[in-house]
Amino acid sequence: MEVCSVDVFRQAIPLTKPFKTALRTVTVAESVVVRIGTADGRAGWGEAPPTVVITGDSLQSIEAAIVHTFAPLLLGRSVHTYERLLQSVHQAMVGCTSAKAAVDMALYDLLSQSCGLPLYRFLGGDKESLETDFTVSVNAPEEMGEDAVQYVRSGFRTLKIKVGKDSIGTDIERIRHIRNLVGSDIKIRVDANQGWQPKEAIRSIRQMEDMGLDIELVEQPVKAPDIEGLKMVTDHVDTPVMADESVFSPAQAFHVIKCRAADMINIKLMKSGGIYKAQLINQMAEEFGIECMVGCMMESRIAATAAAHFAASKRNVTRIDLDTPLMMKQDPVMGGIRYEGPVITFPDLPGLGITDVAGFNRTEA
Structure with missing residues (x-):
């Protein structure tokens, strides 16, 4: 070949x-x-x-x-x-x-x-299907609540709530409002995208715990390079903390794991440089009892298909955040993964199962 x-x-x-x-x-x-x-x-x-x-x-x-x-x-x-x-x-x-x-x-x-x-069988074949969350963009609490209810009605059982853009008080109100609307059976993940300082992250997470908002995890509460701050948050709250932007490479994953700076790691192919390095990060995390999530950037079903195959192949990948193709008005991909509400399934075809991409114009290197 x-x-x-x-x-x-x-x-x-x-x-x-x-x-x-x-x-x-x-x-x-x-x-x-x-x-x-x-x-x-x-x-x-x-x-x-x-x-x-x-x-x-x-x-x-x-x-x-x-x-x-x-x-x-x-x-x-x-x-x-x-x-x-x-x-x-x-x-x-x-x-x-x-x-x-x-x-x-x-x-x-x-x-x-x-x-x-x-590909998922070639890499390990742990799962035959996946279930993704759906992300609620950061907006006014009322709009976020409406979006959350809509996603739950569409069958999603886990919501990822974006925060970190405004005051801590506004962020907590966002989560409280959404929890009241969707009820106690829906999992809520909070993603601050580096938007908090360590002490205010601790204060806000503790307050959400005291309010009984039942947060499954908090993702990347502090700036990516601030591993000490990330560890401070992890050490001082009961809610699991996930590293995202702090971990691109296996070396960065090793540093986070060695310091016990986070409880979980979000692996994205666009950060790791692809499946080759993503496997190293996941295997290292698994050896130390740290579960991984597979997430994505704003990717179409091409890259999301590759990420899903990787996620399905590994036992240690226990959470999925591959919802971006569902946010797009058009789908140019023929073949690849299929979405049935939150459930991702794979075609019984070799490789990624992608047969073509609409609009492909040849530009040979």
Whole structure:
């Protein structure tokens, strides 16, 4: 399976409703799509959305990295030497993890195709289906409450509530209002996206505990580099704390695990640079009894399919946050994962199961 082409194109899909966090507002989901072709006629698909405020990657930097740096490393090489290929990709550039992830998932797509297996089975095959949460964007408490009720009526049993943009009092009111509307049977996760200081995070989480709001977990309450602050929060609250932006690489995961700075880790392929490194993070976490969630950036069903296959393959991945394709007005992907409300299922096809992507315009590297 020799790589004979590396093609890229851009896609832009409007969202049904603006996606708002403490860090940004998104109205259109943009990404770079990569298609790696082999001499025997197979195609592997990957995708990388720009998330400048988190990964530092823009559309231009992702495209340039794939076309000018990674494609020359792949062309003429066998997919079956994926250890060497992926090591070369990760060593060729510092950072640019989103571009690395797009190439990585396309290579794993091809590799599992050559074995005749869906990727989740090739990687481990722990689960046959997944259940995702749905994210409630940060808005006024009343609007967030309306959104939460709508998602619950659509079948979602877990909500991820974005906070961290305004005052602590407003954040607590958001959670209280939503809890009152959805009842006690719905799981609520809180994601501050680095929006709190350590002491105010402790104060707000303790207050939510005292109010009986029954929060399943709090994700990334403090700034990403502040591992001491993250540990302070983890040590002083009963609610489990999850590291997200603090963990991109296996080395960062090791630091968080060694310090016991968080109870859980959110793995995103766009942070880790793809499945290759994501597996290392998950395995390290599992050895120390730290469960992982698999999440995503503002990705279409291309990258979400790759993330879902990885999540389904690993026992230690116990929580899923792969809802972004459901926020988009159009779906350009043919094949790939299917959504039945919150339930994600996989086609019985080799690789990612993606057969084509609408609007693909060939731009050969």
